[in-house]
Amino acid sequence: MTNEYIDRVTFFSVNDLSSSHNLSNAEKILKQQKQIDSSNINDILEIFHIKKFFDEELYHPSWSVNEINEFILTVKNYEKEIPKFIANINDSNLNTLYTQIDWYQYKASFFELINNFNAFKRLGFDGFSQILQAEPYCIEYILTQRGIVEYYDSDIKNFLLNHPVILTENILSIYEVKHDTPQPQRYLPKSLTSEDIESTILNYLNADDAHPNFVQLIVRAKNKDKFKISDKTRLKAQKLCETFTKKIFSENSSLRYGVEISFKEVMQDNKQAYIDDDHIAHFYYNFEFIKSNSQPYLLFLNFIHLFEFLDKQGRITLLSQEKDMGVFERISGVHSKNDYRNNVSFNLKDMASIAQINGYERILRKLDTSIEEILHYIFTDFFHSNYGFANNARLLNISTTYSYFEKIRLLAPEFESILKQFKLFVEDGSIDFELIQISSLPTSIRDIPSLNSKKYLYLNTLNQNAIHYSGLICSDQSWLASVENANKNKYSNFLQLIANEKVKFEDFYDYQKPHINDLIDMGLIKLDENDIVCINNIERVYILQDLYQNGFASFHYYDDALKREALQMEQEGLIYFESTLFSKMEQSYFNYYLNKSEFNNGLDLRNRYLHGTQGNPNDNGEHEHYYFIFLRILILTLLKIDDDLYIANILKN
Incomplete structure (x- = not known):
C-alpha cells in the first residue's frame, strides 16, 4: 500500500474538495492490485476509506467506464479482507492495534469498523480502558459509534464522570457548539442523567483547566433534553467569565481598537476615514456640507451617504458577515450554534455607528433639530407626501428633556408600532389603529412583508x-x-x-x-x-x-x-x-439586539425595557448606550421602509 501516511486515502465527505486528490491516490493502489496483508491495520483502514468512495459512487473524472468497472471489482475483492481483520481482534491485541495506526484520520475509522461488525460484543471493556487511559480524548471517536456506547453504557458513563472536562466539552459540543464542518453524531450513555450532567458541569467550573470559551457557552446554553443548567450554575459560570476577562485585560494581551468621530468646518471631501497603527478608526465629516443640505430628508439620507448604514442595494452594512472575518478568526475559538457570531469587524462597525449617531445628534442640535424630530417627520409626513404612504401614520416625537431611561421606555413601543403600521399598510393599503390595538402580541421581525414581490x-x-x-x-x-x-x-x-x-x-x-x-x-x-x-x-x-x-x-x-x-x-x-421588508440576515441582526428568539447571546433590549428587567434606572451611562442602540434600530427601520417605498413607486410608475 502507500508508504507515507500523509498520502493515505481518506474519505471525508461527499462534497469534500480533497476527493479528487484522494481518488488519484486510490487509483495507484487499485491499479497495482497488490495482495493485501489482512494483519496490517493501516492497509485495512485505507481499503475501508477507498470503499467509502465507491459506496457513494464517487469516481475520478478522468476514469473511463471500463476503468470504473474494473476498480469496482478490485474494491470488492479487497473489502473481503476487512472482516478477516476484524475477526482477529481480541482483548489482548485491541490496544496494540490502536497504537499501530499511523494516520490520525483513521483512528475514528478503527472504532467505526468495530461498531459496524459488532466486534464489541465479544470484547470486554478492558481493552478500551487501556486505550482511554493512554489517550483519554479518543473517547470522542467512541462516542460517535452508537452500538459501542449502548453496549458499554455504564463503563463509558463511569469514564466520563471521572473526566468532567472531557464530558462537559463533549456535552457542549453536542448541544451548543457550532461546527464549521460536518461532524459525525455523538451519543451519550442513556444512563447519564440530567443530575449527572449538572454535577459534572459544576466540577468543570471548579477545574483549573476549564476553558474560557466553554465557560461562556455554559452561561448562554439553551436547556434541552437532559442538558439542563440551573440559574445558580449559570451565575457561577458568568462570574468565572468575568474573572477570565479581567485577567486578559490585566495582562494587556488582547487586541484593542476604537473609534474617533469628528465634524470639521473645513474639508475638501464630504467624508474621510482611516485606521491608524493603534487600530483606532478615524472618521471625519464635512459640517459645511451638512449645514448647506439641512432639509429634513437630506439630513435623514446622511445615514446612507455619509455614515453608510445601507449599501447601494439598500442592504444594511452593519451586519456580522463571514466575509469580514479572516481565516484565523473564522476557525479559531469555540462558538455556540445559537450565538450571533461577533467578530472584530462587526464590533468596530457597531462602535462606529453608535459614535456616528451620537456625534450627529450633537451637530443637529446646532441646526435646531434632532434625530428624533427628523425621524418623526420622515414617517408621519415625508413618506405620505412623496410615496403615497398612509396619511395617518404615527410616531412619537420624543422630547430631549427626558432621561435616557425614560426615552427607551417610550421608544421601545414606538418601534413595535411602526412595524405594525407598515405591515397593515402593505396588507390593506391603509392603517387601522383600532385593528392594531386589538392585538397586544409583539410583531415578529420576519413577518413584516414588503410592498415588492421578489424583494x-x-x-x-x-x-x-x-x-x-x-x-x-x-x-x-x-x-x-x-x-x-x-x-x-x-x-x-x-x-x-x-x-x-x-x-x-x-x-x-x-x-x-x-x-x-x-x-x-x-x-x-x-x-x-x-x-x-x-x-x-x-x-x-x-x-x-x-x-x-x-x-x-x-x-x-x-x-x-x-x-x-x-x-x-x-x-x-x-x-x-x-418578499419581506428585512432580509433574513437583517432579521437576525435585529433579533440579536431586541430579543432572544434566535440567539442565546442577544441583548434582549426590547423585552428588558418593556418588562422592567433592565439594569438600575439610575445608571445613566448604560441607558444612554442602549438608547442609541434603539435609536439606530429605528433609523435602520425607517431607511428600509424608505427603500421599500422607493422601489414600489419606481415599479408603479
Missing part, C-alpha cells in the same frame, strides 16, 4: 450545485485560488485569479483540472482561443459572487440582464426569492 434573492443551500460552484469560484479556501505560475498569496479566490492573470488550463495542477472542467460544463467559465481561462456567463458569476459575499441581494437593484439571469437561476433551483 430579495438567496442562494439555495439545499442545492448542492449552488453551494459547490459558488464555493469554488468565490471562497478564499477554494483549491482553485492559486496556480504554479501566479503569485499564490496575491489572490483570495479563483475569480480574482482569472480576472488578474492570464491563466491557461495547463497551468492548473492535475487535482484542480476536474473542477475547472466542472465549471466549464456549468457554463460559468470557458477557454478562449489561446486556452486561457476566462468568465463565460458574466451575469451568473456576478450573482453567485454577490450572494456568496453578502448572503442576499436586492433583486430590483439589478439591471435587466442580471434580472433575467436571476429568474433563470430560480427556474434551475439555484436561488430562491422572498
